[in-house]
Amino acid sequence: MKIVKKTPRILITIILFLIFFFPFYWMFTTSVKTLGETVRIPPTMWPEIFQWENFKRAFEAIPFMQYLGNSVIVTLSVLILQMCTIVPAAYAFARYKFKGDKILFGLIMITMMIPAQLVFLPLFVMFSKLGWINTYQSLILPFASSAFGIFMLRQTFKQVPKELIEAAKLDKASEFKIIRKIMLPLARPTLTTLGLLTFINTWNDYFWPLVLTTKDTVRTLPVGIASLRNIESGVNFHVLMAGNVMLVIPILIAFLLAQKQIIKAFTYMGDK
Amino acid sequence: MKNELLKKAKPYLFVAPALIIFLVFSIYPIVSMIQLSFFEWDFISPTRLFVGFKNYIALFQDSAFYQTLSNTFVYMILTVGLGILFGVLLALFLNKKSKVNSFMQSIIFSPYIVSLASISFLWMWLMNTDFGLINYILSIFKIGPIDWLGSPKIALFSLVIISVWKTVGYNTIIILSALQSIPKHLYEAASLDKANRRQTFLKITFPMISPTLFFLTIVNIIASFKVFDTIQIITQGGPQNSTNTLVYSLYEYGFKFYKIGYASTIGVVLLVIISIFTIIYFKLLSKKVHYQ
Numbered sequence: 234m235k236i237v238k239k240t241p242r243i244l245i246t247i248i249l250f251l252i253f254f255f256p257f258y259w260m261f262t263t264s265v266k267t268l269g270e271t272v273r274i275p276p277t278m279w280p281e282i283f284q285w286e287n288f289k290r291a292f293e294a295i296p297f298m299q300y301l302g303n304s305v306i307v308t309l310s311v312l313i314l315q316m317c318t319i320v321p322a323a324y325a326f327a328r329y330k331f332k333g334d335k336i337l338f339g340l341i342m343i344t345m346m347i348p349a350q351l352v353f354l355p356l357f358v359m360f361s362k363l364g365w366i367n368t369y370q371s372l373i374l375p376f377a378s379s380a381f382g383i384f385m386l387r388q389t390f391k392q393v394p395k396e397l398i399e400a401a402k403l404d405k406a407s408e409f410k411i412i413r414k415i416m417l418p419l420a421r422p423t424l425t426t427l428g429l430l431t432f433i434n435t436w437n438d439y440f441w442p443l444v445l446t447t448k449d450t451v452r453t454l455p456v457g458i459a460s461l462r463n464i465e466s467g468v469n470f471h472v473l474m475a476g477n478v479m480l481v482i483p484i485l486i487a488f489l490l491a492q493k494q495i496i497k498a499f500t501y502m503g504d505k
Numbered sequence: 506m507k508n509e510l511l512k513k514a515k516p517y518l519f520v521a522p523a524l525i526i527f528l529v530f531s532i533y534p535i536v537s538m539i540q541l542s543f544f545e546w547d548f549i550s551p552t553r554l555f556v557g558f559k560n561y562i563a564l565f566q567d568s569a570f571y572q573t574l575s576n577t578f579v580y581m582i583l584t585v586g587l588g589i590l591f592g593v594l595l596a597l598f599l600n601k602k603s604k605v606n607s608f609m610q611s612i613i614f615s616p617y618i619v620s621l622a623s624i625s626f627l628w629m630w631l632m633n634t635d636f637g638l639i640n641y642i643l644s645i646f647k648i649g650p651i652d653w654l655g656s657p658k659i660a661l662f663s664l665v666i667i668s669v670w671k672t673v674g675y676n677t678i679i680i681l682s683a684l685q686s687i688p689k690h691l692y693e694a695a696s697l698d699k700a701n702r703r704q705t706f707l708k709i710t711f712p713m714i715s716p717t718l719f720f721l722t723i724v725n726i727i728a729s730f731k732v733f734d735t736i737q738i739i740t741q742g743g744p745q746n747s748t749n750t751l752v753y754s755l756y757e758y759g760f761k762f763y764k765i766g767y768a769s770t771i772g773v774v775l776l777v778i779i780s781i782f783t784i785i786y787f788k789l790l791s792k793k794v795h796y797q
Contacts (some may be wrong), residue, residue, distance in 0.1 A: 322519060331517065340527070359537070456621065
């Protein structure tokens with residue numbers, strides 16, 4: 234009786250699993266099929282022949298290592314710069330009262346809602362005047378701070394008990410020391426969360442590197458993989474999927490290793 | 506005296522790096538875009554021609570613009586509506602804490618963290634008319650073949666499907682955390698009163714999660730206006746302009762047709778639309794912080 238009652242639930246779970254997992258499975262199997270096998274009807278659920286050359290072909294068609302290196306450089310730079318600009322700003326907004334603090338904070342919060350998709354044209358004009366098209370700085374600097382990060386970290390800093398700071402001040406600890414020894418360790422969960430969100434967003438970003446680069450020298454992986462489509466004409470989905478697998482794997486591995494933390498990070502973002 | 510000054514300047518110095526970034530890369534471009542919308546410029550020529558409201562008049566007389574606007578809103582309403590609906594259903598389905606459910610939560614969430622560029626290529630392949638998996642599965646049930654991405658009547662809805670598939674996991678985990686923070690004693694009281702499941706949902710669950718749903722709706726709306734990657738990779742705004750949205754046409758006018766002034770005018774329209782929803786969002790956000 235119990236099993237009969239549970240059957241619909243099990244069935245729905247299986248269907249959901251297939252809907253959300255099978256596309257990825259399909260991407261992996263297509264990436265090792267031969268061209269003939271990808272266009273066969275009915276399609277094979279498990280590849281008959283594993284053609285690993287697809288990866289080699291994708292790898293050779295585009296300067297993959299260069300894209301990968303660029304992705305690493307841009308993502309790391311954005312992460313480091315964000316920490317450098319967020320921490321002092323959040324600290325000032327949490328711990329100081331100064332003239333115009335509310336206006337400045339409001340101004341920063343407003344920028345949270347200005348998406349890159351809205352401002353790319355004037356920034357492109359500005360960067361081309363500066364000769365910054367196809368440079369790392371044009372990919373990094375616009376994301377060197379995060380309004381959302383300042384907002385979250387300010388909340389965290391505000392929750393640090395005043396007594397703790399007063400005690401440190403009595404011990405003649407410098408402000409820098411207070412930040413480093415008290416504020417930052419207490420804010421570690423928030424910082425990890427913000428770091429994860431920034432890493433995922435920057436690594437995955439397609440739009441910004443697409444509109445601000447015209448050459449391979451600074452292009453990042455998502456734009457690079459997309460250029461496979463122009464090189465591999467028409468229906469070469471096996472090679473395209475091979476490139477796609479190489480793009481997706483780092484993020485999926487990160488997700489497998491830190492899925493609890495990542496899900497928590499996004500939940501945390503929505504809760505506040 | 507010098508020390509006093511330094512002390513006063515300190516918070517400003519702390520805020521300065523972040524502030525400069527925002528002024529240069531967010532505020533200035535907005536001002537610059539509004540300014541550019543009153544000019545005619547092809548990006549290459551050294552002079553810009555001031556044309557007043559000509560770009561605005563041309564834009565509001567262009568029937569293609571109205572189609573773009575309507576596509577943007579149809580896309581928004583469908584992705585947000587379906588995203589929230591399925592988010593609620595999935596969250597209710599996975600609400601009980603168990604190993605299977607937390608595994609399913611991860612599976613459903615996984616597309617959300619994968620690059621939208623990857624997802625676009627993947628679905629282009631799944632939705633391929635002749636060899637795609639989806640049409641093959643439908644053919645077993647004697648349906649199709651459906652021209653998912655090539656038919657002007659269907660393409661926009663196909664993009665909606667892709668977007669909902671990618672983002673519904675986010676809605677699900679947010680709604681789940683709202684569900685799990687509902688105090689248990691409310692449900693105990695309801696069961697003492699012999700309330701049925703429908704009543705319990707309408708009288709307890711829904712009111713308790715409705716602030717979260719409202720928050721999610723606004724966030725999803727603003728996100729839907731930014732849609733670009735799927736369009737640029739899969740349809741390029743076609744077929745017959747049926748998937749062209751504000752952001753994509755802003756990109757097209759700017760980067761393909763080099764009509765910088767006209768593109769900026771589209772940008773200003775988008776700015777106004779986003780501002781309206783942003784104001785609602787901040788009203789909500791300040792309320793939420795206030796309650797904490």
